[in-house]
Amino acid sequence: RKEVEQDPGPFNVPEGATVAFNCTYSNSASQSFFWYRQDCRKEPKLLMSVYSSGNEDGRFTAQLNRASQYISLLIRDSKLSDSATYLCVVNSPSGTYKYIFGTGTRLKVLA
């Protein structure tokens, strides 16, 4: 089993739709969780950090379920500019300073 797993998609959704991505992680001792957005041929950019049960930033909501070991990202009112790959990243337990990446979920918002 991979340490961090995501559905690779692609998710093709119309403008204005709500879309949700899930990410599961295998190490129950993981402490920090992040969603990054990566555009084609660009670097990953931090979208949201998830430190407790979840948080919201405008149209984006991230949730953490420690019991089931998954993180979700909800995007409401999708825009064309939301088209990108969304990477789930988990900080490995303290002492190793490593971040484990999922393979990413590709989103395409259609006009």
Place this chain on the structure above:
Amino acid sequence: DAMVIQNPRYQVTQFGKPVTLSCSQTLNHNVMYWYQQKSSQAPKLLFHYYDKDFNNEADTPDNFQSRRPNTSFCFLDIRSPGLGDAAMYLCATSRDPGLSYNEQFFGPGTRLTVL
């Protein structure tokens, strides 16, 4: 603005010709990372430094070396690039992960082409 800078943004080299990629940061972060990313794949960690302590991933080829002469700079040396080393190379930094808000910050990447 505090940031992570990578140079060059695009590098073309010949098969077997050594190449050095550079990364600098103004964030004063303890940890610096080098990742290799190929098309449609997740970034793959090559190695990282916590201050001057070097940590190599078990599956990083010997062909890849790194130097961190001071807090701000980190270099990736590819001693004998092969065609399979063509990729985007990403540098990232983070604060001490023992602290809160330990996000990684990425540079814009160097795209390496091997002819």
